Amino acid sequence: MNGLAELAHTLAPGLLYPTGGAILFAMGLYGLIRRHHLVLRILALNIMGSGVFMVLLGVAARGEGPPDPVAQALTLTGIVVAVSATAFALALVVHLTRLTGHAVMLPGPPDDDAPVEDISREEHHADGGPAAPHPDQDRNP
């Protein structure tokens, strides 16, 4: 009977959800390292952020009485900041794709001999410098 009570304590939301949040964070980290498409990396970052929110809210819900409102307010601002940052990052990915032709970040050192993509057709890019050669191994002749 004692073991059952111990188990119920272990499975309380205040301990279960922070553990899940830590797992989500680690999984997002793994995805961030392993995947190359920038949209997938943004998704991985978002999953990491959700893990952090889950840890915060889970710890806030621990113990007796109502949950900690400070942690909840923090998470609320965090969610809005996360969606704004995601939107900005996605706009950057679209811009990168427009300039270089792909949204994939491949590993390896930058290749200085790779031909620079013709960007003169994009009139909206009049103010910036030319795009740096992207380390795209596939574009080598």
Added chain:
Amino acid sequence: MSAFYLAAALFLLATILLGLIRVLRGPGSGDRMLAAQLFGTTGVTILLLLSMALGESALVDVALVFALLAVVAAVAFVRQHGLPEPPDTPVHRQHPEDRGPRDDR
């Protein structure tokens, strides 16, 4: 009674996990999107059941927002992919300028 509500919510959660098969296997993008929409509807029901079981009336507001806004992603999808009709239907022929790559991943 609240135990019954909880059991029903648990059952609906299990149906969401079952429906994930459609998202994972597809085959068409319409299938995946429709499954996600179904999850939205199921989510509304789960929220309402949890609201009854846990006695939290504020969850009804959450369910309302869910019911209203789960459609945003579906509208975004429909505006970009069109409806999954075969290429020779009259609707499709009316817009010959609109022949992007048909999405059937």
Added chain:
Amino acid sequence: MSLLLVIFDLVLLAGIIGVAWRCLASTDLFRAVVLFITFGLLLALAWVRLEAPDIALAEAAIGAGITGALLLVTLERLRSIMAERHSGRPHTPPPDPSGPHALLRALHDPPPERHSFFPALIFALVVGSLLVTALWHQPQSTGLEPVVDAHMDVSGVDHPITAVLLNFRAYDTFLELAIVLIALLGAWSLGRHDLIPARPAPGPILPGTLRLLVPVAIVTGVYVLWAGSHAPGGAFQAGAILGAAGILLVLARPRQLPMAPGIPLRLGITAGVALFLLVGLYGLGAGHGFLGYADAWAYPLIILIEVAATLSIALTLVALFVAGRPAGDDA
């Protein structure tokens, strides 16, 4: 009862982790995005279980609504950019799914290479197990709930989270609004907006649905804002709901953008930060400190700031969805 709740928690967590895993392992970006939408939905259920209906409200509007639409539109933008690049250059070979210039490259990510498997796995395992260990051995504490509860009567509102956001920790909220504004400035600095790729409306269902949905969403947003002073709700949730309603409107006629006039839009976007700053400076001048309120003025000032912040957040989310400066002003 409690056994059912424990099973519910376990199934929900397993679902969340499984969905996140399939999302990250997906080679097809569209599938990853749909899985991410599902992930947001399950997260909202988790927030409900963690006694955080405020967060669940925001997650329902943002996770299930805005982020999904944003990701779907981004995929479509990427695809149309790739298609345009290939059609503009007839000498390039036709897209070949296995070739380096594949059109599909925009929406597919090949499986990761083998040599990064073990380092990434070990790194993630170490970080994850450290986090779990730290969380399991955290000392028991009541948090700041008693402190907030003791000061509720001077906060001006009846809902603890609104009190924290707009009175006790107003500084954080002010800076948060500034971050959202900076994100929009960053997106605008990338150039003018491009049209959201769209097909013609396939029949009368879509416009009819939107005609019904958008007004209801706006009423819901205002209701959530009003509810925030005494119940779950408030500026962030209302801003997210109104932003989603605005995104629905943008999606209804993507070919006719821009409809946004320059100056009123900019005023609306900066209203939250500007009003917050003015109130803060007034408090500084009146001797309550930066962002401090006189007790009698707390409620009206909080409502005023919340209305302005709701407007700003909603407009900023829509502008971030459109991505890019409104056309017609290249000052």
